[in-house]
Amino acid sequence: MDIRFFILAFTHAILSLSDGFLIMHDRKQQCLLANSVKVLVGTCNMTNRWQQWEWTEQGKLRLLQQGQCLTLVNPTSLHFHTLTLQDCAGALRWKCYDDQPGLLGLAHQKMYLKKMGYLAIVKAETKYYDSWLRYQLGENRKPVTLSICPTQEDYQANALKEDPPSIQRKKARWQDNVAIISYVSIKVFKMNKNLSSNNEQDVKSPAMWTEYTQQLVYGRK
Structure with a gap:
């Protein structure tokens, strides 16, 4: 098959990406990858909509593929929690912490997003933190890394998507x-x-x- 077909297909896939971003582990250079059951950490792929997220106006992380938000499997456990997706109305909020750049955790308590093998978890870690980055296409359509923290533009853009x-x-x-x-x-x-x-x-x-x-x-x- 003509190589131009693959080039056009790949280009279309890149250009058709929405305004979502990947959540990338700073040191391991791997990204959050969701499925219908759990949230994992794996190879970053900008054409995979199961890796594309956006901040909601309420400070939640929404997966573009399903429109559901990142939350905990068992929020009552006292140990680490694995992550899953659920309707955004019942999902937990997230925020950046000032302890170190890229430190992302739950908004209601100091439990932080971490990589544990191939799993994405949250844990009340006080000694070793994981840093996370926003990995997305820049203005010139080339990949760039930015702060994972939500911006005012994030809130304004996603407020327009949600009708009152x-x-x-x-x-x-x-x-x-x-x-x-x-x-x-x-x-x-x-x-x-x-x-x-x-x-x-x-x-x-x-x-x-x-x-x-x-x-x-x-x-x-």
């Missing part, structure tokens, strides 16, 4: 209205065209047209 409840309700009402209009329009059209009863089964309820409208507007299947 009032806007969500307006969108829901708009979808319902469009669905009903579509339903009535098709009914009138079929009555005027005197279509056969075999095709009449295509029009069933506003709920069906709500789904159809969502497919048109949001590309849902």
Whole structure:
């Protein structure tokens, strides 16, 4: 196969990356890698959306692949905790600590993100700290390392992605209205065209047209 195909495919993968970043261990140069069960540490790969994170407005770390946030498997344990993903509403908040550059931990208590073999954990370590970096594409589309700490730009960018409840309700009402209009329009059209009863089964309820409208507007299947 033409080598240009692979070059174009790779270039497209890089350019199609969102504004997410990788969380990279400073000394080991490895990154957090999530799956549906746990969070690991492995080879950094900017084209892997299971490694791409973003800070939320609430100080949580959200995985772009699933839209879920980084949290603890067992937050009541007194020892180290492994990490997992869950809905952001119930996930824990994170922050940077001033003890050393790149020290990342839980916001509500001094437990810090660490690498333990291939696992990412948090632990109340007081002697040896792990430093973490933000690994992402820079303005020239080349990889750069930055402070892992959230910036004001992070908060502002992600605040725009999350509609307040009032806007969500307006969108829901708009979808319902469009669905009903579509339903009535098709009914009138079929009555005027005197279509056969075999095709009449295509029009069933506003709920069906709500789904159809969502497919048109949001590309849902």
